[in-house]
Amino acid sequence: MVARSQRSGLARREARLGVALILPAVLVVGGLVLFPLLWNVALSIQPARLLNIREVGLFGFMPTLRNYRVVVSDLEFWAVFRTTFVYTVAGTILSIVGGMWAALTLRRPFRGRGLVRGLTLFPYVVPVIAAAFVWKTMLNPTFGIVNEWIDVLGGRRVDFLGTLSHDVHVFGLTLSIPLALVMVILFEGWRYFPFAFLFILAALQALPQDVEEAAIVDGATPSQRFWYITLPQLRPVLSVLFLLRFIWTFNKFDDVYLLTGGGAGTEVITVKIVDWLLGRGDVGAAAALGMILAAVLLVLMAVYFRWFYQEEVA
Numbered sequence: 001m002v003a004r005s006q007r008s009g010l011a012r013r014e015a016r017l018g019v020a021l022i023l024p025a026v027l028v029v030g031g032l033v034l035f036p037l038l039w040n041v042a043l044s045i046q047p048a049r050l051l052n053i054r055e056v057g058l059f060g061f062m063p064t065l066r067n068y069r070v071v072v073s074d075l076e077f078w079a080v081f082r083t084t085f086v087y088t089v090a091g092t093i094l095s096i097v098g099g100m101w102a103a104l105t106l107r108r109p110f111r112g113r114g115l116v117r118g119l120t121l122f123p124y125v126v127p128v129i130a131a132a133f134v135w136k137t138m139l140n141p142t143f144g145i146v147n148e149w150i151d152v153l154g155g156r157r158v159d160f161l162g163t164l165s166h167d168v169h170v171f172g173l174t175l176s177i178p179l180a181l182v183m184v185i186l187f188e189g190w191r192y193f194p195f196a197f198l199f200i201l202a203a204l205q206a207l208p209q210d211v212e213e214a215a216i217v218d219g220a221t222p223s224q225r226f227w228y229i230t231l232p233q234l235r236p237v238l239s240v241l242f243l244l245r246f247i248w249t250f251n252k253f254d255d256v257y258l259l260t261g262g263g264a265g266t267e268v269i270t271v272k273i274v275d276w277l278l279g280r281g282d283v284g285a286a287a288a289l290g291m292i293l294a295a296v297l298l299v300l301m302a303v304y305f306r307w308f309y310q311e312e313v314a
Contacts, residue, residue: 043283044068044284044287044288045288046064046067049283050283070288072292076267081269087181087252087256088246090185090189091249092246094186094189094193095188095192095195095196095245096241099241100200102201103196103201104226104230106201107201107205117201124195125194128258129258131187135183136258141158141159146160161183162263163180164264165177165265181265188249192245196241196245200241203233212230239308243304250296250297251270253270253274257271270293
């Protein structure tokens with residue numbers, strides 16, 4: 001009986017110690033995440049504007065859904081949402097495919113591999129404002145090097161970051177390409193493929209080599225080894241990587257804003273939020289659009305996790 005009482009007292013002390021240890025983290029999370037989130041929810045249901053923002057508290061006015069109606073009924077809302085989705089999916093896939101190619105290429109030892117691997121990380125580690133400036137300079141319609149090459153080849157100069165749609169003639173067909181959006185997607189893939197490269201390379205280094213060596217002995221081609229041996233083993237890593245890149249790209253603001261400012265058909269939801277906030281001075285509408293963005297992400301994440309769980313069970 002005495003021993004049981006001593007164990008119970010020890011368990012209570014350990015529980016109190018655990019609470020004391022996690023309390024600072026809880027306070028930090030509450031102060032930096034939960035309170036701003038609650039305030040954003042409160043702002044989204046109030047007629048808050050920059051002119052009266054000092055008067056608005058958590059419950060400064062009578063709650064209303066006016067901001068959500070204004071945002072959803074905006075003529076550009078669905079176009080912006082569609083652009084965001086295309087930009088996110090295409091940018092995520094492009095960065096992962098680029099990272100996969102780089103990881104497979106630099107997997108085997110060769111002279112200078114360490115240097116090449118280090119240079120591969122350059123797009124990811126360089127400041128985004130510097131990377132965007134380089135791209136804007138290269139693609140400039142007046143003095144950009146890309147247009148200089150086009151001149152040499154006898155073509156016409158193109159405003160890559162300022163053209164909504166560009167017609168391309170291929171085998172007698174005319175294809176209309178959203179040029180500025182394509183350039184922004186290419187920038188996204190170029191800048192973030194090193195992140196995927198690190199993930200995938202680490203996973204490749206941890207894969208057992210005996211299965212692949214046995215496949216080589218059996219006469220399997222490189223493509224067969226990739227599709228039937230390597231890729232299935234990388235599936236968990238690729239799933240996590242896709243989720244992370246999708247979330248981060250969906251919330252991306254700086255890349256698009258620095259390259260095009262949201263013009264020429266590249267306006268994504270985050271840029272639209274800034275437009276509502278600073279361009280129109282409507283804090284409530286900006287907060288409402290931010291909550292819609294968060295809700296869409298939560299729904300997509302729930303669908304993804306449900307699918308991933310079913311795949312794992314199967």
